[in-house]
Amino acid sequence: MDHSVLAAARxxxxxxxxxxxxxxxxxxxxxxxxxxxxERLRKEAPVHYQPNGLYGPYWSITKYKDIMATDTNHxxxxxxxxxxxxxxxSEELKAPMFIAMDPPKHDDQxxxxxxxxxxxxxxxxxxxxxxxxxxxxxxxxxxxxFDWVEKVxxxxxxxxxxxLFDFPFEDRHLLPHWSDTATTVGMTEAExxxxxxxxxxxxxxxxxxxxxxxxxxxxxxxxxxxxxxxATRNMPPREYMGNLILLIVGGNDTTRNSMTxxxxxxxxxxxxxxxxxxxxxxxxxxxxxxxRYQTPLAYMRRTALEDFELHDKTIRKGEKLAMWYVSGNRDxxxxxxxxxxxxxxxxxxxxxxxxxxxxxxxxxxxAELQLKILWEELLKRYPRIDVLAEPTRVPSSFVNGYLSMxxxxxx
Amino acid sequence: xxxxxFISFAGKTYTADVAEGTTVMRAAVDNGVPGIDGDCGGQxxxxxxxxxxxxEWQSKTGARTEPESAMLEFADGTKPNSRLGCQIEVTKALDxxxxxxxxxxx
Numbered sequence: 086m087d088h089s090v091l092a093a094a095r096x097x098x099x100x101x102x103x104x105x106x107x108x109x110x111x112x113x114x115x116x117x118x119x120x121x122x123x124e125r126l127r128k129e130a131p132v133h134y135q136p137n138g139l140y141g142p143y144w145s146i147t148k149y150k151d152i153m154a155t156d157t158n159h160x161x162x163x164x165x166x167x168x169x170x171x172x173x174x175s176e177e178l179k180a181p182m183f184i185a186m187d188p189p190k191h192d193d194q195x196x197x198x199x200x201x202x203x204x205x206x207x208x209x210x211x212x213x214x215x216x217x218x219x220x221x222x223x224x225x226x227x228x229x230x231f232d233w234v235e236k237v238x239x240x241x242x243x244x245x246x247x248x249l250f251d252f253p254f255e256d257r258h259l260l261p262h263w264s265d266t267a268t269t270v271g272m273t274e275a276e277x278x279x280x281x282x283x284x285x286x287x288x289x290x291x292x293x294x295x296x297x298x299x300x301x302x303x304x305x306x307x308x309x310x311x312x313x314x315x316a317t318r319n320m321p322p323r324e325y326m327g328n329l330i331l332l333i334v335g336g337n338d339t340t341r342n343s344m345t346x347x348x349x350x351x352x353x354x355x356x357x358x359x360x361x362x363x364x365x366x367x368x369x370x371x372x373x374x375x376x377r378y379q380t381p382l383a384y385m386r387r388t389a390l391e392d393f394e395l396h397d398k399t400i401r402k403g404e405k406l407a408m409w410y411v412s413g414n415r416d417x418x419x420x421x422x423x424x425x426x427x428x429x430x431x432x433x434x435x436x437x438x439x440x441x442x443x444x445x446x447x448x449x450x451x452a453e454l455q456l457k458i459l460w461e462e463l464l465k466r467y468p469r470i471d472v473l474a475e476p477t478r479v480p481s482s483f484v485n486g487y488l489s490m491x492x493x494x495x496x
Numbered sequence: 497x498x499x500x501x502f503i504s505f506a507g508k509t510y511t512a513d514v515a516e517g518t519t520v521m522r523a524a525v526d527n528g529v530p531g532i533d534g535d536c537g538g539q540x541x542x543x544x545x546x547x548x549x550x551x552e553w554q555s556k557t558g559a560r561t562e563p564e565s566a567m568l569e570f571a572d573g574t575k576p577n578s579r580l581g582c583q584i585e586v587t588k589a590l591d592x593x594x595x596x597x598x599x600x601x602x
Binding site: 192 | 533534535536537539540541542543544563566567569570572573598599600602
């Protein structure tokens with residue numbers, strides 16, 4: 086990022102009265118200037134209440150240790166009222182998903198799908214992921230600019246997702262389309278109606294796949310697993326929709342944006358890119374550092390089930406809070422020199438990006454595997470890939486990611 | 497110093513000499529024993545230090561705590577002798593403790 090833009094953002098962050106700071110507003114994420122504002126919150130108001138947030142009143146938790154304590158206290162801080170600050174338009178339009186449930190229902194539904202990313206299954210998938218990765222990157226144009234997000238990040242994560250669902254491969258472009266549909270916020274009534282209609286199309290498509298599989302012998306794809314597990318086989322349609330959104334967004338947006346972020350960071354820290362070229366065995370460590378530095382989901386929301394004292398503040402029963410992973414991951418009190426991207430960082434796996442506690446990302450090992458393979462294969466073919474311009478960013482305070490990033494492989 | 501033995505999924509044994517009061521997770525991580533990650537740093541919040549306690553040691557390592565059981569619910573291949581290494585402190589009484597590793601931490 087242009088240093089003058091960041092310097093201006095830092096100045097603005099310190100000039101903005103604390104009581105008007107609203108990090109749920111996507112504008113600073115769209116501009117790529119959110120971090121200096123979190124820096125100020127961590128220093129001056131680590132437990133910060135905003136009564137006039139864009140999506141209603143909420144608390145911001147911004148320090149690593151406070152986020153860890155909140156995330157692991159699921160008895161006080163419930164997920165069952167939603168995991169984003171945005172409220173559903175109505176009760177009927179809610180789409181329940183297991184990440185937004187508390188035990189015991191959460192536990193049963195999560196277990197219905199977690200086997201797909203079990204260690205032996207991951208080992209089975211490795212060859213397929215590698216051959217597809219090679220195919221995609223060998224077709225990249227050399228000596229001309231292209232969009233990394235489209236040609237690499239979206240392409241690879243879409244193929245992966247199609248495999249996990251055993252989704253008709255020729256229709257796989259629908260998956261990122263539905264992912265984007267589900268995560269788009271800040272719309273007019275008409276746009277929200279159109280969004281709802283598109284999610285109904287998604288549901289219709291997936292109901293067809295469900296019906297094919299529910300009467301067939303169980304297989305190891307996510308839909309068959311849901312259709313055959315006692316905890317999920319009688320889900321009402323909206324709950325099927327909710328869990329689909331969870332699996333599509335969780336398996337798509339996050340890894341996609343880490344695939345883009347990684348290349349961006351290596352360009353911003355050329356010394357680290359040199360380190361990588363001279364020592365490719367750093368890749369697994371680098372993958373965790375990329376996921377920390379990107380933090381593809383900026384926060385998770387919780388709702389207090391009882392009054393709770395945190396430092397000198399009282400979070401009241403029923404109030405919402407955002408655990409800003411994107412801020413905790415830059416908290417130098419817990420992660421030394423946190424604003425530096427260091428591919429050989431010690432204790433690199435302690436980052437918050439996957440969350441901690443019972444809602445910890447179920448697909449974390451698969452995400453790491455995809456990123457590891459991508460960088461192993463890229464490095465063998467292209468020792469350098471140049472980022473040509475600042476990427477355009479997703480206008481969301483939840484999905485911390487990129488719409489496009491122009492790059493070029495030197496001829 | 498008490499010894500802790502780690503048997504990898506492939507059957508290889510690693511032995512660590514550790515100070516009393518060290519957790520089984522720390523014993524592995526600080527001595528470069530592969531197969532235990534300890535992502536959360538010992539907060540009982542990630543289940544990446546999942547181990548199986550050898551039967552003869554089970555009575556000495558005690559029972560799981562409630563948060564530990566909650567996290568083990570989501571680990572892969574959890575068995576009755578599953579524990580999280582971060583929740584077991586090595587004492588003199590545990591000198592020679594032997595634990596087995598799962599296929600992968602999840």
